Amino acid sequence: MLHMRAISKVYRTELVETHALRALDLHVREGEFVAVTGPSGSGKTTFLNIAGLLESSTGGEYELDGENVHHLGDNARSRLRNRKIGFIFQSFNLIPDLDLFDNVDVPLRYRGMKASERKQRIEDALARVGLASRKKHYPRELSGGQQQRAAIARALAGSPKLLLADEPTGNLDSQMARGVMELLETLHADGATIVMVTHDPELAARAQRNLHIVDGQATDLEPMPNLGVAKRTSESRA
Amino acid sequence: MFRYYLDLALLSLRKNKVLTALMIVAIALGIGASMTTLTVLRILAGDPLPEISDTLFAPQLDVGGKIDYRPDNEPADQLTRLDAEALLRAKRADRQALMTGGDVAVNPERDSLRPFNTGARYTSADFFAMFNVPFAFGRSWQEAEDRSSARVAVISKELNDKLFSGVDSVGKGLEINGTEFRIVGVLEHWRPSPRFYDLSSGNYANAEQVYLPFSTSRQLDLPRSGNMNCFDDRPPEMKDTDVGAPCTWIQFWVQLDSRDKADAYMAFLRNYSDEQRAAGRYERPTNVRLRSLMQWLDYKNVVPDDAKLQTYLAFGFLVVCLINTVGLLLAKFLRRAPEIGVRRALGASRRAVFAQFLVEAGLIGIAGGALGLGLAWLGLWAVRQQPTDYAALIHLDLPMLLTTFALALVASLAAGLLPAFRACQITPAMQLKSQ
Numbered sequence: 001m002l003h004m005r006a007i008s009k010v011y012r013t014e015l016v017e018t019h020a021l022r023a024l025d026l027h028v029r030e031g032e033f034v035a036v037t038g039p040s041g042s043g044k045t046t047f048l049n050i051a052g053l054l055e056s057s058t059g060g061e062y063e064l065d066g067e068n069v070h071h072l073g074d075n076a077r078s079r080l081r082n083r084k085i086g087f088i089f090q091s092f093n094l095i096p097d098l099d100l101f102d103n104v105d106v107p108l109r110y111r112g113m114k115a116s117e118r119k120q121r122i123e124d125a126l127a128r129v130g131l132a133s134r135k136k137h138y139p140r141e142l143s144g145g146q147q148q149r150a151a152i153a154r155a156l157a158g159s160p161k162l163l164l165a166d167e168p169t170g171n172l173d174s175q176m177a178r179g180v181m182e183l184l185e186t187l188h189a190d191g192a193t194i195v196m197v198t199h200d201p202e203l204a205a206r207a208q209r210n211l212h213i214v215d216g217q218a219t220d221l222e223p224m225p226n227l228g229v230a231k232r233t234s235e236s237r238a
Numbered sequence: 239m240f241r242y243y244l245d246l247a248l249l250s251l252r253k254n255k256v257l258t259a260l261m262i263v264a265i266a267l268g269i270g271a272s273m274t275t276l277t278v279l280r281i282l283a284g285d286p287l288p289e290i291s292d293t294l295f296a297p298q299l300d301v302g303g304k305i306d307y308r309p310d311n312e313p314a315d316q317l318t319r320l321d322a323e324a325l326l327r328a329k330r331a332d333r334q335a336l337m338t339g340g341d342v343a344v345n346p347e348r349d350s351l352r353p354f355n356t357g358a359r360y361t362s363a364d365f366f367a368m369f370n371v372p373f374a375f376g377r378s379w380q381e382a383e384d385r386s387s388a389r390v391a392v393i394s395k396e397l398n399d400k401l402f403s404g405v406d407s408v409g410k411g412l413e414i415n416g417t418e419f420r421i422v423g424v425l426e427h428w429r430p431s432p433r434f435y436d437l438s439s440g441n442y443a444n445a446e447q448v449y450l451p452f453s454t455s456r457q458l459d460l461p462r463s464g465n466m467n468c469f470d471d472r473p474p475e476m477k478d479t480d481v482g483a484p485c486t487w488i489q490f491w492v493q494l495d496s497r498d499k500a501d502a503y504m505a506f507l508r509n510y511s512d513e514q515r516a517a518g519r520y521e522r523p524t525n526v527r528l529r530s531l532m533q534w535l536d537y538k539n540v541v542p543d544d545a546k547l548q549t550y551l552a553f554g555f556l557v558v559c560l561i562n563t564v565g566l567l568l569a570k571f572l573r574r575a576p577e578i579g580v581r582r583a584l585g586a587s588r589r590a591v592f593a594q595f596l597v598e599a600g601l602i603g604i605a606g607g608a609l610g611l612g613l614a615w616l617g618l619w620a621v622r623q624q625p626t627d628y629a630a631l632i633h634l635d636l637p638m639l640l641t642t643f644a645l646a647l648v649a650s651l652a653a654g655l656l657p658a659f660r661a662c663q664i665t666p667a668m669q670l671k672s673q
Binding site (some may be wrong): 087 | 239382582590
């Protein structure tokens with residue numbers, strides 16, 4: 001699903017050159033739930049931005065769902081981001097002026113779907129995160145946990161191949177964090193591929209595989225488990 | 239997507255009403271001022287006969303004496319009666335007419351109306367066909383009636399309304415300066431603006447009420463009006479308006495339907511001038527002009543300089559308003575950087591973000607245009623209150639109305655370009671992390 005080979009990222013200013021990633025090799029297979037951990041400044045966020053096509057790497061090869069994205073222009077990257085990636089952010093990043101329905105609608109709008117299909121997908125996604133009755137509510141009217149669930153609904157609505165979560169429980173209290181984590185686990189059990197960046201070792205432990213990034217390079221903390229579990233679960237449900 | 243962008247724009251504009259109102263007012267003020275002055279300029283500088291103006295020409299001959307001669311002199315604006323009648327007889331153009339203004343006393347048959355003075359034009363038969371003058375009833379007089387100095391008249395719609403309540407008065411009599419004339423034609427409303435054919439009594443004056451054959455006017459010695467320039471002494475018994483008088487006071491226009499004909503007529507004028515010089519009548523070297531109608535208006539500086547200056551100033555003001563709008567839009571758009579970051583992350587391309595914000599700028603422009611239209615109406619009303627001969631002509635017509643909206647839209651889109659470009663350049667990764 002996600003293959004990065006020798007990815008490097010250098011930020012240059014007039015005075016300083018910062019190497020955020022150095023020859024990073026990282027592979028995530030379809031159906032995996034991978035937690036990415038590492039100390040502050042280790043390159044986790046840069047990795048996530050490059051994985052989510054929000055930034056380009058300075059060097060290396062990045063293949064997403066079989067497509068080499070390294071040389072794609074803004075339009076193609078935006079289209080790929082829209083179709084294949086769902087984002088879950090630490091601070092939810094819902095648009096405050098839009099109600100939940102319209103927030104979940106945003107990625108679908110850029111896909112050019114018909115209104116009837118969008119409506120169906122939005123309602124399904126909100127129902128899946130338990131917010132079907134709140135579709136006319138604005139983000140400010142919801143708790144942090146509910147906002148994050150709405151953000152997850154937004155990420156799910158477009159049926160992406162890959163969910164990228166950046167500290168998804170970082171702004172939540174422990175009870176809400178547990179609820180969100182359970183939701184991610186359910187999604188994984190349903191077959192979703194999830195890459196989650198986190199500081200929290202407890203959350204990381206609940207993922208299928210742990211990757212540790214230090215000084216811009218990734219290391220597997222545990223041997224690759226049998227990836228068939230999630231997939232088989234998904235297939236058996238189907 | 240346009241509908242989606244429109245919804246988002248409305249949402250955004252409603253969210254910050256004060257800022258939105260400021261931008262709309264800024265554009266409206268610029269548009270209002272520009273359209274007011276542009277409308278005035280357009281009417282003043284407009285083509286009075288757009289369909290035929292390029293076939294109408296004003297010949298000029300340099301008939302002055304040697305005393306004031308300078309090689310770079312322009313020939314006189316008007317012709318002597320002798321030259322005008324000679325050019326008329328020569329019939330070298332597709333159509334030609336000589337003319338001058340006058341002031342006549344009309345004695346109405348209706349007892350309820352008292353005698354009154356009105357403007358008259360003494361001309362020749364081709365005047366009406368050459369200038370496409372529309373007739374409500376009857377026709378022009380004919381060349382034969384010019385030759386025979388017939389007592390025939392064409393009157394304006396306004397005079398026909400006044401004297402005959404608007405009914406067909408062709409064939410009826412009309413007493414002018416004590417002489418009975420027969421009405422042969424009644425015009426539709428006709429007011430070429432500027433009144434190009436005779437600028438000597440006001441560039442934007444009303445057209446005349448009465449049209450009489452020039453030959454008749456001379457035979458009856460009807461009073462004339464307008465400029466007259468006499469360049470030489472004349473015998474005491476000779477009047478300024480006599481055929482041989484060294485005075486220029488006749489306007490002369492020709493219709494030439496092609497470039498070749500215009501060139502041929504120019505050659506004819508040169509030959510005519512050479513002949514007159516050879517005969518000892520002209521003292522100056524041959525110096526002739528043949529200006530088309532629009533060239534003539536340009537040469538005569540018909541458009542007041544202050545109208546042009548006001549237009550330049552108003553457009554300068556529009557630019558200042560737009561610069562203000564650019565600043566306000568920049569502030570407004572860049573404040574939404576977090577939203578832009580989210581949209582980019584969720585699949586919006588730079589182009590999509592650019593389009594979204596440009597639609598918002600365009601919407602502000604349309605609102606500004608609507609308000610600016612109101613201000614332009616107000617401005618034009620104020621112009622109409624001025625004591626100028628063109629005040630009554632000033633109005634906002636459909637093309638200018640459409641221009642207002644087009645200008646507002648283009649102006650606001652231009653103002654929105656930089657802010658929208660800056661908005662679409664926002665780096666999503668940075669925004670998403672900084673929230």
